Amino acid sequence: MAMSLKKIGAIAAGSAMVASALATGVFAVEKIGDVEGFKVIDNGEPTADIVVGSTAAAADVVSAANVAAKVGSMMFKEGEAASGSAKLTVKASAESDDANLRKLLLGNTSTINFTEDQHDGKKVFVVAAADSDYSDGFIKAGGLANLAVNSEIYGSTDKGVILNASLGDLSTLAQVKDIDPSDWNNSNDDDAVEMVFATVKSNGDDKSVTVTEDAAVYASIAYLDDKETFNDGTVTFKEGNRLPFLGEEYALVKLDSDDDIVYLGKEVFDGVLKEGDTYNIGDGYELKVVAILKSGDGEEYKISLQLLKDGKVVAEKFDKATAKSALKMIYTPGNIGIVVNEAWENVGGDYGFASALITKDVIALELGEEYMPDWEAVTVQQDSTTKNLILEDSDVDKDNTIGIALKYVGDDEDNFKSGNTMKIAKYANLELDDEDKDEKLNLFFSMDETKEATLAAGQKATVLNSEITLSEVMADAKAPVAFKAPLAVLDTEVSLDAANKKLILVGGPVANALTKELADAGKIEMTVESPATLAVVAGAANGNDVLVVAGGDRAATAEAANALIEML
Template identity: 25%
Template sequence: MKVRKIAALAVGAAMVGATLGYANAAMPGKEFFVKDGMPNVKIVVGANAPSTMDVASAADIALAIGSLLYTSEEVKASGVSVVVKKDITDDPDDITIYKYFYSTVKGPITAEEWSDLPGDYWWNGSAYNGSYDDWVAAYQTLPWMYEVEDMDGIDEDFKVDWDFSIDEIHLIPTDPDDWDENDIDQPPKDAKLQIPKGAFKVLLNYTISNWSVEVDLGKDSQWGIPYSESFNIIDDDKPDPNEIADEYDVDPSDVKINFKGYVYEGVASGDTFTVLGNSYYVLNVIDKAFEYGKDHGEVWFRLGDIKDYDGYKVKAVDISVYENRALVEVTSPNGIDQLVILKKDEEKDVFGNGGIILTLTDTFVGIDSNLIATIQVVTNKKKIESGDELVAGWKAEITTGTNSDGDKVIKWITLSNADDIEEKTVDVLGKYKVYYKLQTWTKDEADANYDINDDGDKKDELMTAKAMIVIEPTERVYETKELAVGGELDGWIIESIKGETYTKVTPMVPTEPITVLDTEVDVNAVDSNLILVGGPVANAITKYLVDQGLSTVDWKNSDGDLEYIEDAFGTFDVLIVAGKDRYATREAAKELMQYLAQL
């Protein structure tokens, strides 16, 4: 159905008897609908319209007009502050394992392509003049070790660092794909990294110490007064005096570090601690092992009480104060029932799998004469010993000791990969990506105007190469700083903050309804532009304009029209949205919505 836009009719102020003529524009401009960001029109729908579809059309038109309710102005931005950011990512150096450069060859470069690269420029621990096997052996004597600070903790106090090392690495070529490790002479074009079982280690030290640090800053040059700075460091490792000396630009001998005591002497029973972000509540610490689970504490049971613990239902069936015993019925999460006799201070693993463990601690008669049993409830109890997988894929070596109170504690845990790792990109605890990379460069002697390979001409194209184990942070870390006028950045004072001109848009909210019924409109006192939804049958105001000869559309046969009449009511204009039936009116309303979307 094609909606027609009828040319605007220019109606004289007196309307009746005026000469009709076509205006230049077929549709009203934006000010017909809105002015100063507020509605400048009312939508009129017939009170006795035979179809509610006209009401829906009026609602859609109102919604479209709502998108125009705003004011805009060109303003100049005047910032009160600026936010700057600095990349503070801890980015370890890559490990160069092969280097075929003039500086390592100590003579002319002769390789013209990858297959010409010599096999004796691998790092051997002291220089780039070894074989691939020399590099594998040299790496094991000085493996990559790194630390990520404050990743795990005790009772949500995250002071435990991840001290990790990859003690052995091998290359498994993927290009050439018919090589194995024994074929490696020159560096492969591409390769996987293989880390043997147990070679990837992570040390978690749960003894957190307080260290006092005093830095001797010498004497000031004017008066000779000695200065120093003192502070404390809480960490699982002893602070490095060399790092502190570098920070203060002093000699390491000017840094004094003293142990002041333990903040945590380890992880004891009743502590919650984390391992690679996984949380464990410790029930008991044993030599090179510990038990963990969920301790629900000591719970009071009256006779007949039923209580739920992690899916296990416990019902007190009988309580004997005289014998200090209790009979309970326990239902497992999968519906298995078990009657259990509990004796005082005797631990009972109800289903034999650590799912729920009950210990009767006392029985007595309450003040209301009810029989009461107090029962210690523990669920999901498990035991981890050295050599077990604590976290999936990681075997744990658990070092235990005794704290100053004589209690058993976990001192530290060393995790190691339970299986060989063979990947193109090795994920290091979600913090770093480690992978092999070969870089090659070519140089044309003619372009360089130099006999690079010293063969008496300048016609060759030569190649150099470097192979690396790339260590790349998984995510960049940024520190932000907000600076206002008068602030300082790297010695520069912020004098002013200038901004460019931009368009400021302010949404406006109407305070009066814009959709009314035709029975609410007095044709002798119209006070705004009107959008009339519906033809002369559905809308009394449309009929009025037809009767006055102002609306000239043949609405009985209209497939949907938009008729714009200027000065229909004094200085106010009218837009009729109508057709021969409700469907035609609906099409006209859609056309108007599309028009409004373009304003």
């Protein structure tokens, strides 16, 4: 990826540093200083604080949180097991059924060689799911209505699709069998199911096909209990619902229609909190239910919440909470999300209660933006008239979100042939294999995935669609040593003069006060024209190095953050 880079100066310790361009995957970024030498992990623990501006735009806050999550994923340390917990590594592999493109069955009797010249430009659509009932129901009559004209899932308005094929189940995909475990919305056991689908186009050369931009999708879709057809079986996600996302169970914390962001988090607590209660979330964070007040003469209640970090209030919220309009609170610097569905008082009216969900490790899916290189975040919606699937990349619709998805937006895979593998959202695979036979060219999905889970004795977890239980820890077992995960902090909570470790500053001088301080001191130079930049300023934070992750605008800052994440 080539681009003309403007020279940006950086002065530290009285010497000039040389700038160079770095291309990382689809991201291009300008490096200044010893970026590769800026280590974020030492002996399994973080060496730097990630700092975001207290008045920064949502995009910068999301970038900081994503950097923090990446650093957290690199942390490790082992010690003797003493607390009855252990880290388990689960590895699983699976393959779906296949479609032989050289002997493709059309209807009940006739077969064609899809790769021959006469079928050049024609397409085949394939789908697999955690359970074959859902992939079968996706394409069967009455399943996905008007599938043959539904350009959303074919990646083009030039349809040419001659076959829609269910490849059955890909058993390592995940499924949540009760998306509303606390019955906030109803007592149904509705499901959420992972699916992968793709459209391949014949090249007419007897050996290869093309997968175009927009023609491969990973999705997590909600279905009514005991319903498997897309046409009449889907259900709208509500905040607080659970769903699988890339093999792990998350809670839907917020559908943000203002910024068009979907927030997902890992459950920490799901239950009832009493007015005055304080819940310890971990990493120094606590949630306090300050007050629950009856609103007017009706049955509506307003709730006052405070989020504390090391005893200091860092965020608060005062709003009503009802089943139709839950209270949502997102604190992105700490990757914490809270949903309060309902509040009530005791019979005497002396104190109140709140039904709450607390989550950590919150991730943000900004519609129309790449969640990972080449894979754009979208919501799955359904046309109310045609029942067609819609992959929405710009507007969060709370009343019509039936799924979360990642859509391929990279370059066309235009010479996809036997032995090739296309990674779907760094999770599943689309493969071709001719088995060294002239009459074979099998198209199928596969997975070969490893996940980790830390469990206490007796605790259960669902990993790669399998439930595992840790029965006991032997005396000589190894267990993770406790440490604090890295969290993004605000520029009002740390200073260059008093820093006790390295700093990663996300955002330019306008968005981040510490970046502005460096710019004012002449240690970095950045304008609204600056490209995505990673700049190391040696010793600028009380003798500790500083890495500036920024650009001339929010998009450039996001690109710089993504490049850093890919480098780590």
